[in-house]
Amino acid sequence: MLLPETKRILLKLSGEVLMGDQQFGIDTDFVSKLAEEVKAAKETGLEICLVIGGGNIFRGMAGAAKGMDRAQADYMGMLATVMNALAMQSALEKLGVETRVQSAIQMDQVCEPVIRRRAERHLEKGRVVIFAAGVGAPYFTTDSGAALRAAEMRCDALFKGTSVDGVYDADPKKVASATRYDHIDYDTVLAENLKVMDASAVALCRDNAIPIVVFSIRERGNLARVLAGEGTQTIVGTGPNPA
Ligand code: UDP
Numbered sequence: 001m002l003l004p005e006t007k008r009i010l011l012k013l014s015g016e017v018l019m020g021d022q023q024f025g026i027d028t029d030f031v032s033k034l035a036e037e038v039k040a041a042k043e044t045g046l047e048i049c050l051v052i053g054g055g056n057i058f059r060g061m062a063g064a065a066k067g068m069d070r071a072q073a074d075y076m077g078m079l080a081t082v083m084n085a086l087a088m089q090s091a092l093e094k095l096g097v098e099t100r101v102q103s104a105i106q107m108d109q110v111c112e113p114v115i116r117r118r119a120e121r122h123l124e125k126g127r128v129v130i131f132a133a134g135v136g137a138p139y140f141t142t143d144s145g146a147a148l149r150a151a152e153m154r155c156d157a158l159f160k161g162t163s164v165d166g167v168y169d170a171d172p173k174k175v176a177s178a179t180r181y182d183h184i185d186y187d188t189v190l191a192e193n194l195k196v197m198d199a200s201a202v203a204l205c206r207d208n209a210i211p212i213v214v215f216s217i218r219e220r221g222n223l224a225r226v227l228a229g230e231g232t233q234t235i236v237g238t239g240p241n242p243a
Helices: 014-021 027-044 060-065 072-095 116-124 142-152 188-192 200-205 222-227
Strands: 008-013 048-051 100-103 126-134 157-162 184-185 212-216 234-237
Touching: 008 014, 008 027, 008 142, 014 027, 014 048, 014 072, 014 157, 027 048, 027 072, 027 222, 048 072, 048 116, 048 142, 060 072, 072 100, 072 126, 100 116, 116 126, 126 142, 142 157, 142 200, 157 222, 188 200, 188 234, 212 222
Parallel strands: 008 048, 008 157, 048 126, 100 126, 157 212, 184 234
Antiparallel strands: 212 234
């Protein structure tokens, strides 16, 4: 299972990677390092769409667990993703990378609304487009937002940069013998409920034949390695599932 030639990618970063070594919030130094990785990837000629989660600031489920109305808490989570998007935009523009933020929740003073054709034009002009606020509806996650934007922007692959270097058959933090898959198919991920992205996001990628590349964004230079087909990663796609 090899990746197709990639010209346009969607890079999804979980909110927690923006924390760096902090326990909460945004570590601006670490965001600058992430921005350098994005810049390097762009300099290889790729068109880049970015989706950033909000888990470093607020997750709807956590609010609901403490008695908040779930939808209300989810809207707070979506607003958190906009803050992260603005932090990343600032870091990218400091490096000279033109960037536009488009939010699924309209906030005209801060960023553009999501307009696909406009986003296309930004990409053509060499700008990075950050899609914020997920799908703009509660009960979803930014993984679903990433899959949706990858489909509508016709990205060749969705790269999910997280704290783990791929998909394992068990939680590697709890099970010492857990092994990482190099390749795995969408249906196995769904049937075995493996922690890649939420099921609706995986199904959307499957139905639109978008490969998902799960890798660790915490190691410096890893995005470039993974884009070059090197480095440690798991590719979720169709095709054989090697034992
Ligand atoms: N969220 C939502 N709808 C969306 C995207 C996000 O309701 O389309 C909310 C949800 O509460 C979620 C929070 O925003 O917990 C932060 O997003 P997510 O958990 O996906 O962030 P990540 O885990 O990637 O940091």
